[in-house]
Amino acid sequence: MLGAIVGPEYLRVPDRDEARAARLIFEPARAEQVAEVVRKCEADGLALAPMGAGRTLAQIRSQPADVGVSLKRMDRIIDYEPDDMTVVAEAGLTLGTLDTSTAKYGQRLPCDPAHPELTTLGALVGAAKSGPLRLSEGRVRDLLIGIRFVGHAGRLVHGGGRVVKNVAGYDLMKVMTGAFGTLGIITETTFKVRPRPENYSLAITSFEDTSEALTAAGRVQQAANLHHLEVLSSSLGQKFDRPARTMVLAGFGGSRTEADYYRARISNALRRNTQIFVGDEATFHYQRLRDLDFSGASVVAQLAVLPAELPRCLGACGAEFRAHAANGVAQIFVASDRTKDEIQGTVERWREVAHMGSGNLQVLHADAEVRTSLEMFDRPQEPALRLMRRLKFAFDPKNVFNPGCFVAGL
Numbered sequence: 001m002l003g004a005i006v007g008p009e010y011l012r013v014p015d016r017d018e019a020r021a022a023r024l025i026f027e028p029a030r031a032e033q034v035a036e037v038v039r040k041c042e043a044d045g046l047a048l049a050p051m052g053a054g055r056t057l058a059q060i061r062s063q064p065a066d067v068g069v070s071l072k073r074m075d076r077i078i079d080y081e082p083d084d085m086t087v088v089a090e091a092g093l094t095l096g097t098l099d100t101s102t103a104k105y106g107q108r109l110p111c112d113p114a115h116p117e118l119t120t121l122g123a124l125v126g127a128a129k130s131g132p133l134r135l136s137e138g139r140v141r142d143l144l145i146g147i148r149f150v151g152h153a154g155r156l157v158h159g160g161g162r163v164v165k166n167v168a169g170y171d172l173m174k175v176m177t178g179a180f181g182t183l184g185i186i187t188e189t190t191f192k193v194r195p196r197p198e199n200y201s202l203a204i205t206s207f208e209d210t211s212e213a214l215t216a217a218g219r220v221q222q223a224a225n226l227h228h229l230e231v232l233s234s235s236l237g238q239k240f241d242r243p244a245r246t247m248v249l250a251g252f253g254g255s256r257t258e259a260d261y262y263r264a265r266i267s268n269a270l271r272r273n274t275q276i277f278v279g280d281e282a283t284f285h286y287q288r289l290r291d292l293d294f295s296g297a298s299v300v301a302q303l304a305v306l307p308a309e310l311p312r313c314l315g316a317c318g319a320e321f322r323a324h325a326a327n328g329v330a331q332i333f334v335a336s337d338r339t340k341d342e343i344q345g346t347v348e349r350w351r352e353v354a355h356m357g358s359g360n361l362q363v364l365h366a367d368a369e370v371r372t373s374l375e376m377f378d379r380p381q382e383p384a385l386r387l388m389r390r391l392k393f394a395f396d397p398k399n400v401f402n403p404g405c406f407v408a409g410l
Contacts, residue, residue, distance in 0.1 A: 002026055002067070005036050014054070014068060021057035022049055022068025029073045031187040035154030038185070041067060042153065042398040049402040050181040052092075052120035056127045059365050060180070061405055062372045069185055071122055077101060078188065079162070085193050086145070086162050091122030091186045107193045110137035114291045122186045128178030131290050132228035132251065135326050137194065141177040146190030149176060151183070152396060162190055175391070181402040182410055183395040197227060199259040201252055202282040203266045205274040206237060206245035213246040214311040216270050217325040220250050223269040224262040226326070227251040230289060233320045239288065248325075249289055251282075292322055297333035299343050299366045299374075301350055304329045305359030313357040317350050328357075331364065340370045347374055354378070377407040 002024075003011040010027040018025060026048075028034045041048045049057055049065035057068075071092030079088040082105040089098055096117030099108050113119050113129035123129065125147070130139045137143070146160035149172075159172030176186060203220075207213040210233060217231050232240075232247040240247060248270065252262045267274050277285055294300045303321075305313050307328035314321055314330060323330035334346060347363060354361040360378040380388070385408055392410045395401075404410075 001040065002037060005033050005040075010073070014064075016054070017058040018051065018054040018068060018070075019058075020064060021051060021054040021061055022065045024066065025051070025068045025070050027070045027073050031074075031148065031150060031156055034069060034150045034185055034187060035156060037067065037069065038150050038152075038400070039154040041400045045398075045400070047400055047403050048185075049405070050091075050122060050126060050185040052123035053118050055118070056123060056180075057402075057405070059371070060363075060376045061402075065402065071120065071185075071187070074187060075120075081162075082107060084162075086190060087193055088146070088162060088188065088190045089121055090188055091120060091125075093121050095119045095121065095124055102193055103196070106196050108196050109143065109191050109193050111140050111143065112290050114293065121189045125177050125186055125189060126179060126181050132230055132286070132324060134324060134329075135229060136225075136227045141174055143191050143193075144173045144177060144189060145192055146188075147173050147176055147186060148188035149184040149186045152398065156187075157184065158188075160190060180406050182392060182406045184401060197253040199253045199256060199278070200227070200282050200286070201259055201263065202277045202285050203250045203252070203263070203270070203274050204240065204247065204277070204285065205270050205272055206242045206247045207272075208245060210234070210246045211311065211315070213248050214314070214323075214325065217248050217250075219269040219271075220248065220266055221326045223265040224250070224252050225254070225258075227253060229324070229326045231321075231323045231325045232292075233322070235320045236292065236322060239292065240285070249285075251286060294331065294333045294365070296336045297365065298336050298338040299347060299370075300331060300333040300364045301347065302329065302362045302364055303332050303350065303354055303359065304361075305354055305357030309357035309359070313353050313359070316353045316356075319346075319350070328359065333365075336367075340373070343367070343370045344373060351378065379408050 006028055012025050014025050046066040048067040051068045051070045074090040074092040077089045110133050112131035112133045148158040151157045213231050228251040230249045234244050234246055237245045237247050305328050310328045317332055319332040321330045321332045351361045363376045366374055
């Protein structure tokens with residue numbers, strides 16, 4: 001019956017990561033086909049999950065959904081207005097492809113999750129993905145100005161529009177961002193794009209002591225207007241040919257005069273021998289930083305606390321890390337030689353540290369044998385949780401949109 005909606009060649013068994021996210025993959029070409037499968041799944045009580053490459057869902061679903069809705073065929077740029085700096089694109093388009101198109105006009109969508117060539121716009125919004133540029137450009141919620149999605153009963157819902165100053169109606173963009181597909185299936189996005197920076201440069205230095213590196217990062221933040229500011233713990237230093245050393249990486253740019261001014265200020269703030277890369281070399285090292293993976297780790301989590309609390313919290317966690325130092329956000333991880341009980345205890349301790357720093361912790365990756373016993377998201381206080389449950393019921397009364405894949409099993 002599902003094959004009759006899209007044709008049997010677009011209904012298939014999952015592969016690789018998809019197998020942990022869904023039992024059957026449905027590949028629609030139009031929003032109307034998505035609406036039809038939603039109505040069918042609601043009638044038959046089948047769970048469905050929107051998917052890009054399935055990498056995120058494979059980590060946070062405790063068991064596969066019945067139907068995975070892959071939007072890989074919905075990958076068009078519908079409208080791009082370089083003069084207005086807005087772009088409308090289907091949710092199956094990858095961020096890498098979009099940036100290739102906007103680069104011709106000296107523009108970009110400045111969201112930079114790892115491997116943008118594998119990240120669809122639907123996954124970018126649904127999982128609220130971001131990277132080093134969150135310091136200067138904000139997060140995806142700050143750039144998303146319009147959205148279309150398929151909701152309960154197959155309704156085609158839209159919010160926002162193609163105008164940056166759009167204040168009419170409910171702010172559905174914020175609601176859908178970071179909802180992990182639990183409220184509906186995003187089919188189209190509208191973003192504001194921004195100019196590509198001039199004279200991008202990257203300052204890199206290293207320290208033997210982690211606390212010294214974090215202190216130096218604080219000085220750099222005060223010294224210059226940065227694109228991004230990262231601190232990498234010693235185990236990641238080897239990826240930049242500096243093994244067993246904690247690294248500070250600061251990106252900056254502007255006019256030639258601004259770049260030269262910031263170069264001097266940053267070198268002085270770091271107070272040691274600093275390498276500063278420009279042009280293609282700077283871009284190469286930035287991409288290595290953006291695409292850092294934590295392969296081989298037993299568990300990876302994202303710690304988000306008050307920026308002033310980040311050094312203390314990282315010390316208390318006792319883990320390796322990649323920190324967006326000025327944002328109070330870090331990805332923390334431990335090696336692969338941990339037992340199930342050790343991993344559970346580690347995550348519980350990390351959560352206690354996050355709460356003491358007025359923040360939260362989200363598990364991003366865990367070994368398969370322990371994943372089902374971990375809470376992937378922090379549990380909010382009861383008043384907030386009641387509101388979230390009401391919102392879920394209002395958007396998804398049949399509970400078919402990616403159930404059990406969000407906070408407190410929503």
